[in-house]
Amino acid sequence: MAIIEVKNLTRKFGDLTAVDDISFTVEEGEVFGFLGPNGAGKTTTINVLCTLLKPTSGEAWLNGHHAVRDQAKVRRSIGLVFQEPSLDDQLTAEENLNFHAILYDIPASARAKRMEEVLKMVELYDRRKDSIKTFSGGMKRRLEIARGLMHYPRVLFLDEPTLGLDPQTRTLIWEYILELREREGITIFLTTHYMDEAEHADRIAIIDYGKIVALDTPDNLRGLVGGDIITVKTTDDQLAAQEISQRFGFQVNEGENGLHFEVQKGEEFIPRFVEQLPLEIHSISLHRPTLDDVFLKFTGRRIRDEELSAKDQWKARMKRQRRPHP
Amino acid sequence: MHNLRAIYIIWYREVLRFLRNRSRLVGSFGRPILFLFIFGSGLSPAMGGLTQGMAPEGGGIDFVKFIFPGIIGMNVLMGSMMSGISIVWDREFGFLKEILVAPINRTVVALGKTLGGSTTGVIQGLLLLVLAPLIGVSITAEMVVKLVPLLFLISFSITSLGVLIGSRMKSTEGFQVIMQFILMPMIFVSGALFPMRDLPSWMNILVKINPVTYAIDPLRKIIFEAQGLPASVLEMLPQAGLGVTLFGHAVTMGEDIAIIALFGAVMIAVAVWMFNIQD
Numbered sequence A: 001m002a003i004i005e006v007k008n009l010t011r012k013f014g015d016l017t018a019v020d021d022i023s024f025t026v027e028e029g030e031v032f033g034f035l036g037p038n039g040a041g042k043t044t045t046i047n048v049l050c051t052l053l054k055p056t057s058g059e060a061w062l063n064g065h066h067a068v069r070d071q072a073k074v075r076r077s078i079g080l081v082f083q084e085p086s087l088d089d090q091l092t093a094e095e096n097l098n099f100h101a102i103l104y105d106i107p108a109s110a111r112a113k114r115m116e117e118v119l120k121m122v123e124l125y126d127r128r129k130d131s132i133k134t135f136s137g138g139m140k141r142r143l144e145i146a147r148g149l150m151h152y153p154r155v156l157f158l159d160e161p162t163l164g165l166d167p168q169t170r171t172l173i174w175e176y177i178l179e180l181r182e183r184e185g186i187t188i189f190l191t192t193h194y195m196d197e198a199e200h201a202d203r204i205a206i207i208d209y210g211k212i213v214a215l216d217t218p219d220n221l222r223g224l225v226g227g228d229i230i231t232v233k234t235t236d237d238q239l240a241a242q243e244i245s246q247r248f249g250f251q252v253n254e255g256e257n258g259l260h261f262e263v264q265k266g267e268e269f270i271p272r273f274v275e276q277l278p279l280e281i282h283s284i285s286l287h288r289p290t291l292d293d294v295f296l297k298f299t300g301r302r303i304r305d306e307e308l309s310a311k312d313q314w315k316a317r318m319k320r321q322r323r324p325h326p
Numbered sequence B: 001m002h003n004l005r006a007i008y009i010i011w012y013r014e015v016l017r018f019l020r021n022r023s024r025l026v027g028s029f030g031r032p033i034l035f036l037f038i039f040g041s042g043l044s045p046a047m048g049g050l051t052q053g054m055a056p057e058g059g060g061i062d063f064v065k066f067i068f069p070g071i072i073g074m075n076v077l078m079g080s081m082m083s084g085i086s087i088v089w090d091r092e093f094g095f096l097k098e099i100l101v102a103p104i105n106r107t108v109v110a111l112g113k114t115l116g117g118s119t120t121g122v123i124q125g126l127l128l129l130v131l132a133p134l135i136g137v138s139i140t141a142e143m144v145v146k147l148v149p150l151l152f153l154i155s156f157s158i159t160s161l162g163v164l165i166g167s168r169m170k171s172t173e174g175f176q177v178i179m180q181f182i183l184m185p186m187i188f189v190s191g192a193l194f195p196m197r198d199l200p201s202w203m204n205i206l207v208k209i210n211p212v213t214y215a216i217d218p219l220r221k222i223i224f225e226a227q228g229l230p231a232s233v234l235e236m237l238p239q240a241g242l243g244v245t246l247f248g249h250a251v252t253m254g255e256d257i258a259i260i261a262l263f264g265a266v267m268i269a270v271a272v273w274m275f276n277i278q279d
């Protein structure tokens, strides 16, 4: 049996259907990504899988245990790094991990060794006696990852693991994630709305308005878009569009940056195109399809990093660096 | 065993957080000092000797001594309520998720939280005893030994009430409302801060149905008993409005304790039940 199995899962909040009849399986050892814009239903799906929320309908199994009937067994099988920070910042790193270890019933004899192991993995061993208050956003995230691993889970859930972090820290977090997959051989289920991060996954489910619109390896998904995308600006775009569709037989779309169309082997096509188009070309560019193009193809919209408005980014960052509460 | 260890670690975190939080410690000490000296000494002359004319030996219970047990009670109640509803802080700051997704049941979480709050409540009550000598209240070992379990019971009940209220609350915005519109009125109509003598009858009814009344009463009994007052004065207390009378019968310490224990049992049961509701 697959390590995660989800069948016709639906979760509603009043009238809003946050997760809408999704089904998928995740194989053991996979890095499985949920990619979708804010509000797509990623966190809600994780909350149902980790037993924090009950499904409205449908079923899910983790490590062979039913997500509603066998909650305790599911909980023992999974580790979680939530989207929102979840450390106690009045405690030290070690105290946070110790709290976790006891809640997960890790025998006292194994506790210290495992704590050292996971802390070394995220390079926080030297800071173990320090209060979380003194940690940066990235360090807190790393500690949360270490904590999620303490009890040897079979699946590690990472909900937007790099949200609110700066680019260097994001890269660093990814190094840890990919390394721990090698070292611990566990299955990783992650969500993100960053295209480039989704590329790290073995398989990706693209989710929008609670529905999975596509699910495959990043390469195969890109393949669905077709060929490379050529963007061109000319003296007369309208005429050019006509020419391109008549002479070359491509479907042309008009965008902000000019006309764009898909071709196979774009780099070989460009010289021929420039030679044959009876119009002056201002600019021409080629790009290989990205997951954003895949998203565009399936939903008619783009998810860009700006999707998270400047205000949300700021809020996420503030939450990460927030001062302790009384 | 796992459950017991889980209760222990949740309890331990509560206590640790309390001890590490300077502002909470200072607050739990500063507030009562303010009440005791400003309110107490300000009103003292106006109130006069509360037992005057009742004991020929002039058993000296002035107003400051009278409100001292009430202020201890008030401090414990406010601290306990805060501990209970701090579960909303845990929710808002994300830590509650870490607890709720662990392989322990929610009853364990609620119990750990409540026992932790009760412990910090006892500390906040006992701390105030250092003020006793300043107002001429003497402390005896017997009194302290009796106070600890009583304070624990009182604190347990009110922390449970706090957990109950906090169990479904989503944001901390309602905190002030709860403190000012639930807890403060309960304290004010409990005999903590004024003698229950010649009260208007509606007020009298409120006082008698208020569980806090039965928390303050035994505190006062224990502390007064330790003051070496003549037995005749102690007997007079209910009559002077310094003790609770129900249907003409002076409520005993045992009855007080039974009433709070019952209240606490109902509160913790409802709190656990509410907390177990899963979204």
Ligand SMILES: Nc1ncnc2c1ncn2[C@@H]1O[C@H](COP(=O)(O)OP(=O)(O)O)[C@@H](O)[C@H]1O
Pocket (backbone or CB within 6 Å): A013, A016, A017, A018, A036, A037, A038, A039, A040, A041, A042, A043, A044, A045
């Ligand atoms: N507890 C809740 N109550 C009501 N609506 C919710 C709740 N949690 C999430 N939602 C709504 O469900 C939708 C999906 O949210 P979420 O799963 O958090 O999306 P994502 O993680 O993909 O950004 C959003 O429209 C969100 O507002």
Ligand SMILES: [Mg+2]
Pocket (backbone or CB within 6 Å): A039, A042, A043, A044, A083, A159, A160
């Ligand atoms: Mg989310």
